[in-house]
Amino acid sequence: MEVTERIRDSLHRFFDGDFWYSFTQSKITMISGGVTAVMLLAAFFAPLISLQNPFDPAALNLMDAFTPPVWAENGSWAFPLGTDNQGRDLYSAILYGSRLSLFIGFASVSLAMILGVTLGLVAGYLGGIVDVVIMRVADVQLSFPAILIALLIDGVARALLPNNRHEDVVVYVLVLAIGLSQWVNFARTVRGISMVERNKEYVLAARLIGISRPLIMLRHILPNTMGPVLVIATISMGVAILLEATLSFLGVGVPPTEPSLGTLIRIGQDFLFSGEWWIVIFPGAALVILVLSVNLLGDWLRDYFNPKLR
Amino acid sequence: MFVLIVRRTFQSIIVMLVVALLAFTMFRYVGDPVAMLVGQETSLQERAALRENLGLNDPVPVQFGRFVLNMVQGEFGISYQIGRPVSELISERLPATLELSLLAALFALLTGIPMGIYTALRPGRWLSHFFLTLSLVGISLPTFLIGILLILLFGVILGWLPTFGRGEVVDLGWWTTGLLTESGIKSLLMPAFTLGIFQLTLIMRLVRSEMLEVLRTDYIKFARARGLTNRAVNFGHALKNTLVPVITITGLQLGSIIAFAIITETVFQWPGMGLLFIGAISSVDIPIMSAYLVLIALFFVLINLTVDILYNVVDPRLRGDMRSSLG
Amino acid sequence: MEGAERSQEESTGQVQPLLSVRDLMVQFPNRRGVLTAIQDISFDLMPGEILGVVGESGAGKSMTGNAIIGLLEPPGRIVKGEILLEGKNLAALSQQAMRRIRGRDIGAIFQDPLTSLNPLYTVGDMLVETILTHLPLSRAEAQTRALDMLSEVGIPAPHERIGHYPHQFSGGMRQRVVIALALCANPKLVIADEPTTALDVSVQAQIINLLKRLSKEHGTAVILITHDMGVIAETADRVCVMYAGRIVEIGPVRQIISAPRHPYTVGLMAAIPKIGSGADKLIQIEGVMPRLDGIPAGCAFNPRCPQKIEACTRTVPPMIAVAENQLAACHLFTKPGGA
Numbered sequence: 001m002e003v004t005e006r007i008r009d010s011l012h013r014f015f016d017g018d019f020w021y022s023f024t025q026s027k028i029t030m031i032s033g034g035v036t037a038v039m040l041l042a043a044f045f046a047p048l049i050s051l052q053n054p055f056d057p058a059a060l061n062l063m064d065a066f067t068p069p070v071w072a073e074n075g076s077w078a079f080p081l082g083t084d085n086q087g088r089d090l091y092s093a094i095l096y097g098s099r100l101s102l103f104i105g106f107a108s109v110s111l112a113m114i115l116g117v118t119l120g121l122v123a124g125y126l127g128g129i130v131d132v133v134i135m136r137v138a139d140v141q142l143s144f145p146a147i148l149i150a151l152l153i154d155g156v157a158r159a160l161l162p163n164n165r166h167e168d169v170v171v172y173v174l175v176l177a178i179g180l181s182q183w184v185n186f187a188r189t190v191r192g193i194s195m196v197e198r199n200k201e202y203v204l205a206a207r208l209i210g211i212s213r214p215l216i217m218l219r220h221i222l223p224n225t226m227g228p229v230l231v232i233a234t235i236s237m238g239v240a241i242l243l244e245a246t247l248s249f250l251g252v253g254v255p256p257t258e259p260s261l262g263t264l265i266r267i268g269q270d271f272l273f274s275g276e277w278w279i280v281i282f283p284g285a286a287l288v289i290l291v292l293s294v295n296l297l298g299d300w301l302r303d304y305f306n307p308k309l310r
Numbered sequence: 311m312f313v314l315i316v317r318r319t320f321q322s323i324i325v326m327l328v329v330a331l332l333a334f335t336m337f338r339y340v341g342d343p344v345a346m347l348v349g350q351e352t353s354l355q356e357r358a359a360l361r362e363n364l365g366l367n368d369p370v371p372v373q374f375g376r377f378v379l380n381m382v383q384g385e386f387g388i389s390y391q392i393g394r395p396v397s398e399l400i401s402e403r404l405p406a407t408l409e410l411s412l413l414a415a416l417f418a419l420l421t422g423i424p425m426g427i428y429t430a431l432r433p434g435r436w437l438s439h440f441f442l443t444l445s446l447v448g449i450s451l452p453t454f455l456i457g458i459l460l461i462l463l464f465g466v467i468l469g470w471l472p473t474f475g476r477g478e479v480v481d482l483g484w485w486t487t488g489l490l491t492e493s494g495i496k497s498l499l500m501p502a503f504t505l506g507i508f509q510l511t512l513i514m515r516l517v518r519s520e521m522l523e524v525l526r527t528d529y530i531k532f533a534r535a536r537g538l539t540n541r542a543v544n545f546g547h548a549l550k551n552t553l554v555p556v557i558t559i560t561g562l563q564l565g566s567i568i569a570f571a572i573i574t575e576t577v578f579q580w581p582g583m584g585l586l587f588i589g590a591i592s593s594v595d596i597p598i599m600s601a602y603l604v605l606i607a608l609f610f611v612l613i614n615l616t617v618d619i620l621y622n623v624v625d626p627r628l629r630g631d632m633r634s635s636l637g
Numbered sequence: 638m639e640g641a642e643r644s645q646e647e648s649t650g651q652v653q654p655l656l657s658v659r660d661l662m663v664q665f666p667n668r669r670g671v672l673t674a675i676q677d678i679s680f681d682l683m684p685g686e687i688l689g690v691v692g693e694s695g696a697g698k699s700m701t702g703n704a705i706i707g708l709l710e711p712p713g714r715i716v717k718g719e720i721l722l723e724g725k726n727l728a729a730l731s732q733q734a735m736r737r738i739r740g741r742d743i744g745a746i747f748q749d750p751l752t753s754l755n756p757l758y759t760v761g762d763m764l765v766e767t768i769l770t771h772l773p774l775s776r777a778e779a780q781t782r783a784l785d786m787l788s789e790v791g792i793p794a795p796h797e798r799i800g801h802y803p804h805q806f807s808g809g810m811r812q813r814v815v816i817a818l819a820l821c822a823n824p825k826l827v828i829a830d831e832p833t834t835a836l837d838v839s840v841q842a843q844i845i846n847l848l849k850r851l852s853k854e855h856g857t858a859v860i861l862i863t864h865d866m867g868v869i870a871e872t873a874d875r876v877c878v879m880y881a882g883r884i885v886e887i888g889p890v891r892q893i894i895s896a897p898r899h900p901y902t903v904g905l906m907a908a909i910p911k912i913g914s915g916a917d918k919l920i921q922i923e924g925v926m927p928r929l930d931g932i933p934a935g936c937a938f939n940p941r942c943p944q945k946i947e948a949c950t951r952t953v954p955p956m957i958a959v960a961e962n963q964l965a966a967c968h969l970f971t972k973p974g975g976a
Contacts, residue, residue, distance in 0.1 A: 140325060147569060147570065148606065151587075152599070156336060158591065158592075159336075238450065242452050245454075250454075250573065251592060252588070252592065262454075269458055269577075280458055284459075287455070288447075288451055288452075288455065291450040292447065295449060
């Protein structure tokens, strides 16, 4: 009884609050929110709503290869968006590919967030040599583009792992590579906030009554960073999905047997000149719509938490 | 100023040494260099001789010292896959990447900065909305997809521009250039646009947000209160203060163009360093990977150094003129 | 109506007011409706006169100043009223025409000299560009005038200092530079918004004296916005007390200090510590000023007023003459049934 009331109360506060109001103020934000939600659901329920399992070689038939989309001549309702060179249904492949892209995106952003927030808190709160070392590393890393760092990590992993093992763990290698290339933004922002909060009186008071440093960081400083961290996480999500697609496109990401959106585009590029445009266009469109929606949400969140930057 | 240059140069050398250590670790410990160089049928004695010959039995610090010395002389070892000196491979491909990157950077700067200024000064206009929408699409469209779409439109459908390679290049002995032939320039257009468009959107958004920030400051309000013309306020006071931070970040962005060229070079089969690097990753060709890492780091360090010095020239507060703060 | 009366009286021989603000109202549209920042602001300013504007932060002092120089931050805008500078209504001018008034006819001094000056411009650059914008002088003449201005505001070695950047000056010196910039086109009116708040106490008196001296020498009228009654008592000829976006009392500074009439002004004066008065306990007004979106009906001061009567919660009190040249907006002075 009390719990349901509390839930109703917090729901009420949510829908009555500035956050929800700001969300409903812009059509573009609402549309991108809706599109993101639909794509998340579609990716989550991909096994239920797809026509075949595109990762299962037994489900593919080479005879179906290069089928055009359903509205073109020779199109078939069995493959509404056509097939690729393996006879893979593109509609199903896009669903599974988005699933893979989103998983890698979420996992790598989580990794980057945990790493970056922790290091940022520690650097900002403790200061001194710890701060200097962490921020120096961050500076050096920031001067290298994420794509290069991810490529190097992937390259080293390839060299260290035997070839057949590499394909099994490639998703985790990608998560690691993308995650490690993204932590700096979190760390810098969180560090800035924690340096400001450290000197405020409530933190001083907490220190005086003997609360331990980890607890102060966790209970008192961390909550102040949540807004900006959410903004960076959303923006990083877009970047991470693009990075994964790019790595896969470059041929160092997800292998063609279990294609992500980037891999599908790479496959399709080879057939651009022979007129099979759909292998590139549909996965490409799915990728762009997904990233664009996430970026629009990120833009709105940034404006909401930092209105002066509008 | 001199002190600053010396200090910055010193810091740059440290960064380079750290990167060199990274490259060395990769070279030495990721896989066995001897096993990579020889074939299956090489005998154990031959392998041991090669190991001794390459100095792999020396103490590790000595090996690192030798690695750095070689590096300074432009010596990066021999490619495992291609079997030629890495320095040769890179110097063949450097001009292609640099020409592409410079043109892309020029394009991004010359269009990105004016667009950023316009959107900051005229926030309500439809053209501003158009630019901002375009920039959002630019950030959300992956570079490789832009390249592919350009190929589809101008290469496949319209057939106006070549879709791969550098076209006809002129060999100047120490440099090969595509800028002197029609086919070379035509080949450069799509790759340079593709490479520049992402940087363009970043620069535009950066200029816009910096300028909006500056326009909110007290000194801009005071400049208006003094009755200065909009022109003097916007293009004198505001722009000058906007460009100071923009110089730093833009400088770093331009450095990353060289690395981003990897993607563009793959799409357009552009025979530059990026394509070489991607090939090296797929085939685990460690000498090329470590050489590329060191080279990119060198570019970054040099750009950083230039930007720092430039920054000091532009901002009087950093000129070290501490004569009088007493009033 | 009362203003029209006075200007008629003045046209018959007395000096015309330099600035005449009539029923000024500024509003900010926001998501839940429209916030009224200031309203019913009416006052006159004679040439060479120093008018102190006092009140708590948020009372609308700076807003009034910004409205007069035409630098309200959007979405704020003047929805009603006139700002007559020598008979010309500034509220109706185009942005372009208003720009020519700023700096030429009305100078401005802001609170923080640290942030008012562009760090990338030398003091000379800023002075010369301002002078050239408003006066028909050559660059060399402007340079000479800039040097004169610097020495006039008391900056030593102006020949050397003119090429310096703001960061090379101390806070007090920077505020002198700001004053030089505000006065370099010889405006008839200067709006000084908290000109000493950001400065060291030791420097504050110097800046106030400088402002007073320059006002006298150039015959410049000054609107001095501050929350420091001490500064006003020392400097101003008249004082205007603001509360929650309205003027509550206006009159000659001596009269207001010795005989404040509005209960808010009474409280304000009682809150000034007086040396030698023997009272070692500071008197303060209970409660806080309401936010713009929560102004009570009737007199905005009524929840805090010790002399509240029934009418105070119903109607907004009009400005009533309570003494010679002294007006107060309080129901205590409305004649029952009259007005």
